[in-house]
Amino acid sequence: MAEDRESKIDDALVRRMAEGDEEALRELIVRHEDRVYGTVARMIGGAGPDAEDLAQQIFLRIWKAAPKYRAEAKFTTWLMTVTRNLVFTFCEARARRLEVSEEIVDEEAEETIQRKESVAARTPREDLSGKELIEAVEEACAQLPMKQRLVVHLREHEDMDFSEIGEILGISELGAKSLMFRARENLKIKLSAFLTEPS
Amino acid sequence: MRKKRDEIGDGAEGLGPELGRLWASAPVPKAPSWFAARTMARLRREEDSRKSWFGMPKWVLIGTGLALLALGWFRWESQPTIRDAEVYAALNALVEEDRESRWWAGL
Numbered sequence: 001m002a003e004d005r006e007s008k009i010d011d012a013l014v015r016r017m018a019e020g021d022e023e024a025l026r027e028l029i030v031r032h033e034d035r036v037y038g039t040v041a042r043m044i045g046g047a048g049p050d051a052e053d054l055a056q057q058i059f060l061r062i063w064k065a066a067p068k069y070r071a072e073a074k075f076t077t078w079l080m081t082v083t084r085n086l087v088f089t090f091c092e093a094r095a096r097r098l099e100v101s102e103e104i105v106d107e108e109a110e111e112t113i114q115r116k117e118s119v120a121a122r123t124p125r126e127d128l129s130g131k132e133l134i135e136a137v138e139e140a141c142a143q144l145p146m147k148q149r150l151v152v153h154l155r156e157h158e159d160m161d162f163s164e165i166g167e168i169l170g171i172s173e174l175g176a177k178s179l180m181f182r183a184r185e186n187l188k189i190k191l192s193a194f195l196t197e198p199s
Numbered sequence: 200m201r202k203k204r205d206e207i208g209d210g211a212e213g214l215g216p217e218l219g220r221l222w223a224s225a226p227v228p229k230a231p232s233w234f235a236a237r238t239m240a241r242l243r244r245e246e247d248s249r250k251s252w253f254g255m256p257k258w259v260l261i262g263t264g265l266a267l268l269a270l271g272w273f274r275w276e277s278q279p280t281i282r283d284a285e286v287y288a289a290l291n292a293l294v295e296e297d298r299e300s301r302w303w304a305g306l
Contacts, residue, residue, distance in 0.1 A: 042227055056234075155214075180214075184218060
């Protein structure tokens, strides 16, 4: 019910945006900035200028596309689909840039291995500081394939159902569940040191 | 009960309580407080750069300029050309006319 009401508010704002109302865009940004910024930051590996730039691009794209928007699906599904497109394009371009410069890749890999070793070398139950746990989770998240990372974020943080996640990723509901399952298995391996139950 | 092929397993609905708790321990960053203001400023900058000259979109002015140039070029190309023979014929006609005038004048 509350979700429906929220969705209607969003639809009304997009209709106003389609008529060129900049104030409607500002309201929409305030309503969804944390959702978009958080998703972008989670996907690209942290907050910062890149996350801000991408999140801004997402809202500007929404502004430009507002006249073509048809309220067939929930607004948040559309918003997250635009987010997915831009973030995936950004990540692919970044991966290509890194491929060109092998030296940078080597340096980063070395740095990652060092960090991994430093985290894995500690037994969490003996010495588990919040910072290390956060570092380990962020690292495990960064190592997940893009789609798996997005599925986990949308499910765990945005509390979306799998049909919606499937729509955002352009796959079936079952496909989304399958990605979640694989992500869970990957995370179990990567975070095994922090799990109390046998994986 | 035997599992069907479509059933993914217990991980299908989420990360589960323990992994979910671990995942949640890494906070998702929130947008900085200036985010909305900066985005609006960027929107205005982009709109201004698109509507820069005489309050009209750049592409309209550039398009009009190119269309005028193309029109001028085609009109220049399609104007009638005068051959040398035509020029000589016209000059001869003038000379002939002059002779006739002189004859009639008794000169």
